[in-house]
Structure formats: structure tokens, C-alpha cells
Amino acid sequence: xxxxxxxxxxxxxxxxxxxxxxxxxxxxxxxxxxxxxxxxxxxxxxxxxxxxxxxxxxxxxxxxxxxxxxxxxxxxxxxxxxxxxxxxxxxxxxxxxxxxxxxxxxxxxxxxxxxxxxxxxxxxxxxxxxxxxxxxxxxxxxxxxxxxxxxxxxxxxxxxxxxxxxxxxxxxxxxxxxxxxxxxxxxxxxxxxxxxxxxxxxxxxxxxxxxxxxxxxxxxxxxxxxxxxxxxxxxxxxxxxxxxxxxxxxxxxxxxxxxxxxxxxxxxxxxxxxxxxxxxxxxxxxxxxxxxxxxxxxxxxxxxxxxxxxxxxxxxxxxxxxxxxxxxxxxxxxxxxxxxxxxxxxxxxxxxxxxxxxxxxxxxxxxxxxxxxxxxxxx
Amino acid sequence: xxxxxxxxxxxxxxxxxxxxxxxxxxxxxxxxxxxxxxxxxxxxxxxxxxxxxxxxxxxxxxxxxxxxxxxxxxxxxxxxxxxxxxxxxxxxxxxxxxxxxxxxxxxxxxxxxxxxxxxxxxxxxxxxxxxxxxxxxxxxxxxxxxxxxxxxxxxxxxxxxxxxxxxxxxxxxxxxxxxxxxxxxxxxxxxxxxxxxxxxxxxxxxxxxxxxxxxxxxxxxxxxxxxxxxxxxxxxxxxxxxxxxxxxxxxxxxxxxxxxxxxxxxxxxxxxxxxxxxxxxxxxxxxxxxxxxxxxxxxxxxxxxxxxxxxxxxxxxxxxxxxxxxxxxxxxxxxxxxxxx
Numbered sequence: 001x002x003x004x005x006x007x008x009x010x011x012x013x014x015x016x017x018x019x020x021x022x023x024x025x026x027x028x029x030x031x032x033x034x035x036x037x038x039x040x041x042x043x044x045x046x047x048x049x050x051x052x053x054x055x056x057x058x059x060x061x062x063x064x065x066x067x068x069x070x071x072x073x074x075x076x077x078x079x080x081x082x083x084x085x086x087x088x089x090x091x092x093x094x095x096x097x098x099x100x101x102x103x104x105x106x107x108x109x110x111x112x113x114x115x116x117x118x119x120x121x122x123x124x125x126x127x128x129x130x131x132x133x134x135x136x137x138x139x140x141x142x143x144x145x146x147x148x149x150x151x152x153x154x155x156x157x158x159x160x161x162x163x164x165x166x167x168x169x170x171x172x173x174x175x176x177x178x179x180x181x182x183x184x185x186x187x188x189x190x191x192x193x194x195x196x197x198x199x200x201x202x203x204x205x206x207x208x209x210x211x212x213x214x215x216x217x218x219x220x221x222x223x224x225x226x227x228x229x230x231x232x233x234x235x236x237x238x239x240x241x242x243x244x245x246x247x248x249x250x251x252x253x254x255x256x257x258x259x260x261x262x263x264x265x266x267x268x269x270x271x272x273x274x275x276x277x278x279x280x281x282x283x284x285x286x287x288x289x290x291x292x293x294x295x296x297x298x299x300x301x302x303x304x305x306x307x308x309x310x311x312x313x314x315x316x317x318x319x320x321x322x323x324x325x326x327x328x329x330x331x332x333x334x335x336x337x338x339x340x341x342x343x344x345x346x347x348x349x350x351x352x353x354x355x356x357x358x359x360x361x362x363x364x365x366x367x368x369x370x371x372x373x374x375x376x377x378x379x
Numbered sequence: 380x381x382x383x384x385x386x387x388x389x390x391x392x393x394x395x396x397x398x399x400x401x402x403x404x405x406x407x408x409x410x411x412x413x414x415x416x417x418x419x420x421x422x423x424x425x426x427x428x429x430x431x432x433x434x435x436x437x438x439x440x441x442x443x444x445x446x447x448x449x450x451x452x453x454x455x456x457x458x459x460x461x462x463x464x465x466x467x468x469x470x471x472x473x474x475x476x477x478x479x480x481x482x483x484x485x486x487x488x489x490x491x492x493x494x495x496x497x498x499x500x501x502x503x504x505x506x507x508x509x510x511x512x513x514x515x516x517x518x519x520x521x522x523x524x525x526x527x528x529x530x531x532x533x534x535x536x537x538x539x540x541x542x543x544x545x546x547x548x549x550x551x552x553x554x555x556x557x558x559x560x561x562x563x564x565x566x567x568x569x570x571x572x573x574x575x576x577x578x579x580x581x582x583x584x585x586x587x588x589x590x591x592x593x594x595x596x597x598x599x600x601x602x603x604x605x606x607x608x609x610x611x612x613x614x615x616x617x618x619x620x621x622x623x624x625x626x627x628x629x630x631x632x633x634x635x636x637x638x639x640x641x642x643x644x645x646x647x648x649x650x651x652x653x654x655x656x657x658x659x660x661x662x663x664x665x666x667x668x669x670x671x672x673x674x675x676x677x678x679x680x681x682x683x684x685x686x687x688x689x690x691x692x693x694x695x696x697x698x699x700x701x702x703x704x705x706x707x708x709x710x711x712x713x714x715x716x717x718x719x720x
Contacts, residue, residue: 205397208696216680309540332546345550349543356538
């Protein structure tokens with residue numbers, strides 16, 4: 001890529017910065033890296049695709065759900081997605097909430113100005129489809145393209161919601177463990193000395209604890225609580241699991257941030273900041289931290305991959321998110337119990353693989369964009 | 380330099396104490412410990428019998444029996460005294476008795492050694508034998524079609540955890556709905572004792588092919604890319620330019636000059652071989668139903684068999700800590716430019 005630029009402007013030596021030479025304004029390092037990232041097509045498009053899919057997954061209740069979006073009944077509007085209506089509201093004989101798929105069909109048959117609009121994929125991830133012929137798990141069919149699991153819940157719906165759950169979970173763990181890890185690493189690197197030695201010993205002890213053992217011990221304290229009808233993010237056990245994973249996740253970044261701070265604190269701009277009377281916290285967070293974000297950013301995709309992997313493993317073992325939560329690991333666990341039902345294993349694995357692959361592609365591109373070294377083969 | 384490593388070895392002691400103390404304290408305070416399990420079992424027994432007695436018997440355990448039970452499991456003393464006692468026994472090489480198996484912990488753990496060592500060592504050796512040449516080849520053919528296609532395998536390794544791949548392989552080759560090529564799990568066939576020498580080899584490969592493959596997936600991606608990048612970096616160095624300039628053949632430059640230097644970061648991983656042998660992934664062992672160390676540790680935690688869980692922790696953390704130092708020693712040995720102070 002560099003060679004192309006060199007051949008089009010042969011008068012310039014390859015090392016010189018063409019920006020200043022041609023009179024264009026200088027570009028910040030971060031912006032140049034972002035520009036480089038955008039040229040790395042595989043990573044950049046993976047990033048866009050993942051971003052779009054994740055944004056779309058927040059609209060899943062509108063797309064994949066068993067509740068109708070709008071119901072027009074006897075001249076009145078109803079919004080079942082946002083409000084609970086007992087079946088009697090629509091003159092249905094059943095108790096509790098009406099089955100909106102049946103309701104829509106009844107309305108169509110009656111043809112009397114009543115109608116209901118359902119999401120394009122009208123099945124919920126936590127709904128057991130007991131009226132399907134045969135016994136669950138059902139193989140993929142035209143109606144349920146990915147089949148159903150051992151409780152007759154639609155797998156496509158569970159995978160789609162599971163995508164949102166996995167990514168949300170992983171991003172939250174990342175954010176919290178970064179907040180802790182960066183702060184600790186920054187303090188160790190900035191103050192150094194006895195604090196550094198003591199802190200490093202503690203981190204070594206902490207990181208030598210067997211990760212999965214301890215999670216199992218700790219998560220056995222936590223009584224799984226799942227409150228139906230409440231958003232997953234508000235569930236106490238969801239946050240408990242995030243907390244537990246964070247406890248083991250925050251150390252990875254401290255090594256890198258500590259190293260960056262050791263290097264950066266010797267530079268002139270830090271001396272200038274001290275001479276201006278900046279406080280320690282000001283120097284750490286306002287002056288040095290913005291200059292040592294390289295490992296923080298390039299480490300993030302791989303931490304996300306690790307978090308998703310850990311969540312899937314915990315769900316597989318039955319120590320993960322509480323029971324009806326749509327989860328990939330739980331499906332793989334079901335597949336282990338029913339080895340002849342291939343769709344229980346392959347489909348969640350494919351979802352896991354594709355998601356992690358996109359993130360790995362992003363991670364590779366970020367690393368390349370942030371890595372100043374060019375691999376040039378001699379000869 | 381010797382002083383540095385002596386200090387490193389001495390630092391093992393406080394780190395080891397910290398690790399075991401942390402796990403010990405967590406285990407002490409986690410609910411569902413052995414005493415509570417016994418109480419539960421007692422209550423269950425009373426409840427089933429009490430159906431006949433119409434609830435006449437109280438489900439509470441007599442006070443003295445409870446004390447007796449706590450003393451049996453050592454839970455009658457405060458945690459720091461229990462830890463000191465456990466440590467004292469450990470120094471005398473006594474890991475205690477398993478609550479579940481009623482055997483000395485060391486015997487229980489020892490019985491799993493052959494399985495774990497076999498799996499760990501095979502996986503470790505095979506991944507070096509496969510990944511290093513592959514990485515070298517990818518570096519030499521950087522940007523070629525082979526490089527591109529094999530990168531797909533590497534990304535697969537990055538993106539699928541070994542145990543998860545194991546479930547897919549079992550569905551595919553375990554005789555469920557596709558091919559019946561490999562057994563569904565276990566370490567060796569039941570008729571192992573009656574097999575001849577060559578039959579044993581065939582049977583062992585037959586049983587271990589899929590698990591070892593899954594073990595390798597974990598290190599495959601990182602090791603291959605490490606080798607490739609390391610060699611690529613060296614190929615861009617000035618001494619390679621010099622070597623080419625003085626007219627050496629490409630083969631000689633790559634395999635004698637560049638490769639030797641680029642194997643340095645890979646050699647340092649060798650120190651962890653002693654840890655890898657026992658740190659076996661309990662997830663893979665669970666998927667393939669193999670009774671190794673990892674699976675033992677997992678079940679001992681689930682069943683609150685604390686002496687066994689702590690025994691495994693002692694062994695694995697010591698191996699990990701020694702392995703770290705060993706890696707640094709190897710680093711110094713293969714690269715004389717490195718100096719530790």
C-alpha cells in the first residue's frame with residue numbers, strides 16, 4: 001500500500017510526511033489511525049456489520065415477539081407490546097394474555113374491521129410452543145426455520161435475543177473492568193515504588209486464582225432470580241454475574257496501562273504539567289491517559305471475545321444467567337444431552353462463531369491500525 | 380542473575396500463601412458446605428420417614444450431633460486456625476482426606492495423573508509440531524493463497540472455544556445423526572486390559588483423537604500467529620538484509636539466520652509445559668467425559684469436597700508459579716541479550 005503512494009509521487013522520499021510537504025493541515029495521530037482502520041476493509045466492514053446488528057437487536061421486541069404491535073378491536077386501539085390486556089378484552093375465552101397469533105387469525109376469519117399487526121417473526125424466545133405436532137425438540141421447518149429446543153421454544157428467537165444478551169453482557173463487563181483496571185494500572189505506573197511492588201504482588205495472587213472454579217463457588221451463593229416481564233438488564237442476578245466476571249477480568253489491562261504510564265511519565269509534557277501545578281489526578285487522567293490509550297483500544301475486542309466465551313461456558317455448565325434467559329451456552333448444553341438433535345448444537349455454535357469472528361476481524365484491524373510497524377519482506 | 384532467580388523463587392512463598400488463603404476463606408464462607416450438606420441429607424431422611432410418623436419428629440439435628448459433625452469436618456474452629464492447621468499439614472505433605480471418596484487426597488489426585496499428563500503432553504507436543512512449521516510457512520508465503528486459506532483456520536481457532544468445537548465434533552462423528560467414527564467419550568475402551576500392544580495404540584488414538592484436537596484449538600491460533608509475526612518481523616531486520624547482500628541462499632537466510640531469532644518468543648512458552656500437563660481444561664474433559672484433573676476439580680467443587688479442591692489448587696498453582704520462572708530461565712538461556720536484575 002505504501003509502495004503505491006511512493007510510485008504516484010516519485011519525487012518524495014518514502015519516509016517524509018506528505019501532509020506537511022503538500023501544505024495540508026497536520027492530522028492527529030488518532031485520526032490518522034482511524035483513517036487507517038477505515039482502509040482495512042475486512043475489519044471496517046465487520047465493525048459496521050456488528051454495529052448495525054447490535055443496534056437492530058435492541059428493536060427485537062418489534063421484530064421477534066409473540067405480542068401484537070397494534071390491535072384494532074371494535075373501533076378502539078390497543079398496544080399489547082407496551083401494555084397488558086387480559087384475553088377477555090378481546091372477547092377470548094382463555095385466561096391471562098390472549099394468544100395474539102390466534103387472535104389475528106380469528107379477526108381475519110371474522111373479517112369485521114378488527115385486525116392485529118404482529119411482528120414479522122411472531123414467536124417469543126421464552127414461549128413454549130406446546131401445540132406443535134410431535135415432541136420437542138422439533139427439527140427445523142418452514143415455520144420455525146431453526147427448529148425448537150427441548151422446551152419447544154423457537155431457536156431462532158432465542159438465538160436472536162441471545163445475541164443481544166451476550167453482547168450487552170460482554171460490553172458491560174468490559175466497561176466496568178476497564179474502569180477499574182485502567183485506574184489501578186495508572187496509579188501503579190504513575191506512583192511506582194512501594195505501591196507498585198505491593199500492587200503487582202496482589203495482582204499476581206489475584207490472577208493466579210483459578211478463574212472458573214472461583215466463579216462456580218461464587219455463583220453458587222447467588223440464588224438465580226428471574227423476574228418475568230422485567231427487562232433483563234434490571235435483573236439482580238444479571239448484575240451479580242457481571243460483577244463476578246469483572247472481579248477476574250480487570251487485571252489484564254493493568255499490565256499494559258502500567259507500562260504505558262511508566263513510559264509516558266518521563267516525558268516533557270508531564271514535567272510541564274507538574275510545573276503548571278496540575279494535581280496528580282489531573283496529570284493521570286487529563287494528560288497521560290489520553291496518550292496511553294493504544295493498548296486500551298487494541299485490547300478491547302479480544303476482551304469482548306473472552307467475555308462472550310466465558311458467558312457461554314458458564315451458561316453451558318448451568319452457572320450462567322437465570323433459566324428462561326435466551327442464551328447460546330444453554331442451548332449447546334441441551335445439545336450435549338440430545339446428541340442426535342444436531343440443530344441444538346450447530347446453530348448456537350454458528351451464531352457464536354460468526355459473532356466472535358466479526359469481533360476478531362475488528363480486533364485484527366484495530367491492532368494493525370494502531371501498530372506502527374510495517375511488515376516489509378526484504379527481497 | 381542467580382540472585383534474581385533466587386529472589387523469584389522466594390517470592391513464590393508469599394504468592395502461594397495468598398492464593399491458598401483467598402480460596403480457603405471463600406470456601407469457608409460459601410453456603411452449602413459439607414456440614415450443611417449433611418444437615419440437608421438428615422432432614423431429607425427425616426422428611427421421608429416422617430411421612431409415616433405424621434410429622435411427629437422434629438427435623439432439627441440434636442445440638443451435640445451438630446457439634447460432632449462440625450468437628451468431623453473441622454468447621455468448629457475459626458477460619459484462621461483452620462487455615463493454619465491445613466498449612467501445617469501441607470508442610471508435612473498431608474493434604475487430608477476426601478469427604479466423598481474417603482481416601483487420602485493425594486491418592487485421589489494421583490489416580491488422575493496418567494489421564495491428564497497424557498492429554499496435556501500430547502496436545503502440547505502436537506500443537507508445537509503443527510503450529511510452528513505452519514507459522515513459518517505462512518510467514519515465508521506471506522500474502523499467498525495458502526496464507527489466506529490457512530488464515531481461515533486460524534480465525535476459526537480464535538473464534539470457537541475448544542470445548543464448544545468438541546460438542547460439534549461429537550454430534551458430527553459421535554454416531555448421533557451423522558458419522559459414527561469416534562466413541563462418545565471416555566479415556567480408554569472397557570476391554571483395555573485384554574488388548575495387545577498395537578491394538579492399545581490404535582484404541583488410544585481412536586479415543587483421544589477428538590479431545591486432543593480440541594485441546595490444540597486453544598493454542599493453535601495464538602501459536603501459529605506468534606510464529607508467523609515473529610518470523611516476519613525478523614525478516615525485515617537489517618541483519619537479514621546483510622545476509623542476503625553477502626550472497627547467502629534464501630533457504631539459509633530464512634532457516635538459519637531469521638528462524639533462530641524468531642523462535643525465541645516461542646521457546647519461552649515451553650516453561651509452562653509443566654503447568655499445561657495438569658491444568659487440563661475441565662470443559663473439554665466434561666464434554667468428552669474424561670476423568671482427568673480438570674474434571675476432578677470441577678466435581679470436587681460442586682460436591683464441596685474441599686480437601687480435594689484445595690489439593691488440586693496447591694498442585695496447579697505451584698506448577699503455574701514455577702512454570703512462570705522456568706519460562707524466564709529458558710528466555711535467558713536461548714537469548715543471551717536478555718538480562719534480569
